[in-house]
Amino acid sequence: MKHTEVLVMCHSTINTTNPTDTKQYRSTLGRYPTGVAVVTMQHESGHYTGMTINSFCSLSLSPALVSICIDDRSPNYSSYYHCKGFTLSFLSADQAAIATLFATRGADKFSNIDYSHPENQFAPAITDAIAILDCETYRRMPVGDHLMLVGKVRHFQHSDQAPLVFEQGRFTGITDHQNPAQQTAA
DSSP states (O other), rough: OHHHHHHHHHHOOOOOSSHHHHHHHHHTTTHHHHHHHHEEEOTTHHHHHHHHOOEEEEEEEEEEEEEEEEESTTTTTHHHHHHEEEEEEEOOOTOOHHHHHHHHHTTTTTSSSSSOTTTTTSSSSEEOOOOEEEEEEEEEEEEEEEEEEEEEEEEEOOOOOOEEEEEEEEEEETTTOOOOOHHOOO
């Protein structure tokens, strides 16, 4: 297949007022596999809020900045817009049930899972997550129908477990995941 054929095959114009176009556009974007994370924050009252996201991006190494995006229809939109900081837990391949729980509106998300909330951390982190980033809110930007929340990473940690992946509307894992140290030693 020639390069020009790929471009022609992929070319389409979107009309966001047409539900069919929006559905096809989402289906197209779903072809890009992403990691899965839970983002949490703590209200001034002490109450925790959390939700599953796959819209994460590393923005800068110096300073260490990351971004997440939150749908403006989310019941958590205002909470995240005004939060001082948030914590990201990147989920492992065996944590799909946690991803589903935090994607469910109205669910009691913290009652039946293991998490920790160290004193120096903005919000709880999911136990056994493959990576944790604790972030101070750095910027807030409404972008289209989402809030882009930029966080300055204050603390981080990680393990060598396989990640949970989201693709084409379903959770999956990476079957040939190896620790990078193992890959170079082989």
